[in-house]
Amino acid sequence: MKAFVAAAAALAMLAPSAGRARVAAGPQAVASSGALGANYNEHFEDVDYRDLEKAQTHWVRIFLPMPQIDRDGAAGHGAVQTILDAHKHGYHTLFTLKWPYNRSAFPKAGSKEMKRELARLDEVLPLVVGKVDILEIGNEPFIESLKEDRGADLNAFYETMARHVIQWRKAHCPTACATHLYMGSLTRLEFPKDQTATTERWMTFVKNTPEIDGVDIHPHVSDIAQSKAYLDYVLPRMRADQKFISTEFSLIWWWKQQMKKPVAPAFARMYHLPSGTLNWQVIADALANPFGKSEWDDFLALSPWFETRRHYLVNQMKLFRDTGRLEVATYGFKQGSSMSADFGPDKDPWLINSVFAARSVHANPDGSAAYGYGWIQDFRALQR
Structure with missing residues (x-):
């Protein structure tokens, strides 16, 4: 069983609404409102304009872990250089400032540590403000923090960062100013226990701060229906003129539920696999010795757990766009080094999301990455 092309007629109804556009030096200028772009997370090294052109997208998203600029300086950091280069190539750009505090407490006002954080901002802001389309303040605050610090200290830190940026x-x-400001992402909102006084204050700050254009959501879920909890939470808590972005979203926890299950019998027969081979073992083999594209396609196409959700991207974007409040969403674009390193039964299989299978499939003859299975046709159609 091979990949099949999604019906264009069904997808034509999902075109983004008109919004602001800018003249692009590289790709054709497009309306930004409701757009779908490419998310690279921290893997700036994976940006390849050939991939972006093939996918017909016009948005690039990268995040910068702020402590890393202490090593090379902000101007010398690859994330900064790459997002500015994408801007020069005419792409719309979304740049996220990430503060990893999952191993230490948030700094207190007036402390040496807080002054260091503000100094880092003062290095980055002159380089990107006025150039990137969206600057996002914070990546995943409620994950990138100690559990005991996810209260008033979290709010105070991020509000300090936001006010400094403003x-x-x-x-x-x-x-x-060409650069619009969004607050970083809310996560795990599908669980009522994670809708807390801290998330409430987060949204109150967003609503009451006129310089903030909206908030980011990261619905990494096991079922698309769970993503509705994110929309139900943030939309009533924003001003009417504010929008949301979604720089990350996926069915990661559904994929993970399948990893320790046996591979599809049809695939096992086709490729003469030993009885009892598990899905994660097939992926590990592909990462150790990249498959030909047809073999990777067969693995996913013959797996009901993937094939039944192959149009997730279309369905999720429809939920986002139907609100009329989506500014831009960016989807996991390319298999990166962090996804493939030490792949085993308990590794989160982020690489299944990727539009381009740079790690599990042989590269094309020109060295560019091969398409992953199931995403590229829908990704392209969603650009129209």
């Missing part, structure tokens, strides 16, 4: 933009990019 003041800097006001002073240095005061009128018609």
Whole structure:
């Protein structure tokens, strides 16, 4: 069984609504509102304009772990250089500032550590404000923090960062600034226990701060129906003029539930696999010795757990767009090094999401990455 092309007629109804656009030096200029772009997370090294052109997308998203600029300086960091290069190539750009505090407490106001964080901001902001389309303040605060710190200290830290960004933009990019500001992502909202006083204050800050254009959501879920909890939570808590972005979203926990299950019998027969071979073992083999594209396609196409959800991207984007409040969403674009390292039965299989299978499939003759199975046709159709 091979990949089949999604019906274009069904997808034509899902075109994004009109919104602001800018003249692009590289790809054709497109309306930003409701757009679907490419998310690279921290893997700036994976940006290849050939991939972006093949997917017909116009948005690039990268995040910067802020402590890393202490090593090379902000101007020398690959994430900064790459997002600015994408801007020069005419792409719309979304740049996320990430503060990893999952091993230490948030710094207190006036402390040496807080001054260090503000100094890092002062290195980055002159480079990106006025150039990137969206600057996001915080990546996944409720994951990138200690559990005991996910209260008032979390709010206080991120509000301090946001106010500093707002003041800097006001002073240095005061009128018609090209860079819009969004607060970082809310996660795990499908679980009522994670809708807390802290998330409530997060949304109150978003709503009451006129310089903030909206909030990010990351619905990494096991069932698409769970993503509705994110929309139900954030939309009533924002101003009418605010929108949401979704820089990450996926069925990661559904994929993970399948990893320790036996591979599809039809695939096992086709490729003469030993009895009892598990899905994660097939992926590990593909990472150790990349498959030909047809073999990777067969693995996923013959697996009901994937094939029945092959149009997840279309369905999720429809839920987002139907709100009329989506500014831009970016989807996991390319298998990166962190996804493939030490792959085993308990590894989160993020690489199944990827539009381009750079790690599990042989590269094309020109060295560019091969398409993954199931995503590229829908990804392209969603650009229209």
